[in-house]
Amino acid sequence: LKILPGGKIFKKIVLITTVILITVLLDKTESRTAIIAFIAAIIFSLNTSISDTIKSNISKINSKLMAGLVLAALIAGGLYYLIRIRPASFEGRIFIWRTAIHHFSNNLFTGIGLGNFPYYYPKWQIEYFSSHYSPPISYFLNTDDTHVAFNEPLQMLIETGLFGFTCCIILLIYLFNKKSKENKTFVVTLKRTLILILIAGLSSYPLHCNATLFLVAFCVTGLLLNGKNSISPGIKKITGFGIMIFFLTQFILGLVAFKSMNHYLAISKWNSLREDLLMPSSQIKNGYLMLYTFLSTNGKFLLDMGEHLTDLGDTANALNILEESKKYYISSRTFASNADAYYQSGNIPAAIKNLEDLSNLIPNKFAPRYELVQLYYKSGEFVKGNQMARFILSMPMKKMSPEVILIKKETRKILFDARKY
Numbered sequence: 001l002k003i004l005p006g007g008k009i010f011k012k013i014v015l016i017t018t019v020i021l022i023t024v025l026l027d028k029t030e031s032r033t034a035i036i037a038f039i040a041a042i043i044f045s046l047n048t049s050i051s052d053t054i055k056s057n058i059s060k061i062n063s064k065l066m067a068g069l070v071l072a073a074l075i076a077g078g079l080y081y082l083i084r085i086r087p088a089s090f091e092g093r094i095f096i097w098r099t100a101i102h103h104f105s106n107n108l109f110t111g112i113g114l115g116n117f118p119y120y121y122p123k124w125q126i127e128y129f130s131s132h133y134s135p136p137i138s139y140f141l142n143t144d145d146t147h148v149a150f151n152e153p154l155q156m157l158i159e160t161g162l163f164g165f166t167c168c169i170i171l172l173i174y175l176f177n178k179k180s181k182e183n184k185t186f187v188v189t190l191k192r193t194l195i196l197i198l199i200a201g202l203s204s205y206p207l208h209c210n211a212t213l214f215l216v217a218f219c220v221t222g223l224l225l226n227g228k229n230s231i232s233p234g235i236k237k238i239t240g241f242g243i244m245i246f247f248l249t250q251f252i253l254g255l256v257a258f259k260s261m262n263h264y265l266a267i268s269k270w271n272s273l274r275e276d277l278l279m280p281s282s283q284i285k286n287g288y289l290m291l292y293t294f295l296s297t298n299g300k301f302l303l304d305m306g307e308h309l310t311d312l313g314d315t316a317n318a319l320n321i322l323e324e325s326k327k328y329y330i331s332s333r334t335f336a337s338n339a340d341a342y343y344q345s346g347n348i349p350a351a352i353k354n355l356e357d358l359s360n361l362i363p364n365k366f367a368p369r370y371e372l373v374q375l376y377y378k379s380g381e382f383v384k385g386n387q388m389a390r391f392i393l394s395m396p397m398k399k400m401s402p403e404v405i406l407i408k409k410e411t412r413k414i415l416f417d418a419r420k421y
Contacts, residue, residue, distance in 0.1 A: 033204035092142035093150045111161030118147035122330040129360040145332045152201030175223045190219040266294035299329020315345040366407045389415040
């Protein structure tokens with residue numbers, strides 16, 4: 001509030017209004033990450049506003065111990081409460097973290113590559129459930145189609161490895177050592193904003209949101225431009241080499257911006273194709289073929305294009321595009337679309353393989369397993385068909401629904417008819 005213009009009364013009104021709005025939103029959303037960040041913000045505020053007398057009393061050894069015990073009790077009680085709000089979601093995130101950590105040693109120093117977690121993690125999830133026939137029930141029921149780690153530091157570690165993660169830590173240490181007498185309040189506010197974003201990133205994905213990334217960039221830039229650093233006091237003289245590096249950086253940024261603009265325009269045209277329900281199918285197909293040059297490495301675009309070709313009956317080209325999309329993007333929709341295209345082309349074994357991967361990606365879904373039962377019997381794999389049918393009948397339900405009840409009923413009928421032969 002110190003950097004906010006206006007008098008004390010105005011600032012208090014803004015503070016009270018903000019707290020009320022945030023409280024209402026937290027009650028409606030029950031977002032545990034937002035609650036944790038809100039509590040951290042309150043602690044920062046109290047640390048700033050409490051008097052020096054209270055701080056001096058807390059600094060005493062006995063008071064420190066008591067304050068620490070109270071704080072520890074509050075944190076433990078708060079975490080327990082937050083976990084109990086949505087225990088299923090918490091167990092699902094624990095599974096994601098354990099699975100990601102299990103594969104960390106595969107690329108210990110260099111990581112899997114920045115931005116590659118959404119591609120590799122579904123593969124790891126499929127691998128886990130295909131090799132664990134009786135996984136913990138909490139993992140089985142709470143696994144979903146996910147492409148983020150719900151933990152930004154962990155995802156950064158997996159993607160960049162020890163080398164990249166260490167560089168990030170060094171950068172943070174450098175930024176948090178920044179001090180400024182002239183803009184002390186501003187610099188402290190930037191640091192606390194970064195801390196709140198990092199806290200939110202422990203159980204969510206704020207760095208995957210453009211608005212938050214812009215805020216992070218603003219904070220980093222503000223800290224770099226304000227004050228001195230106890231580690232590196234700064235460059236006193238700009239050399240010719242520094243000028244060359246500056247212009248080279250600007251040139252590279254210009255190239256990236258130009259390429260990004262072309263990609264953005266292609267994405268906009270793709271969205272127009274998807275939203276125009278009155279456009280003839282042949283014209284839509286030509287539009288996809290034109291955009292393929294610009295979006296040939298965009299897995300979601302290739303998946304959408306393959307689905308459109310499948311709807312047109314062009315299964316040969318659809319399968320090529322759909323298989324190509326797997327190189328860049330993997331999701332439940334990827335396997336479902338591939339299975340459908342292979343089935344239409346008459347390649348039952350390939351359709352079965354994609355449905356098996358889909359069932360291992362999201363093991364608690366009944367529909368893919370029911371389709372597998374039908375295809376197993378159709379291809380003459382009666383043993384696998386019987387095993388899958390029995391598995392469906394014994395599967396726990398995450399949520400009761402008419403569709404699941406119907407699938408169990410039809411599966412029971414299929415299994416009963418199979419015993420006659």
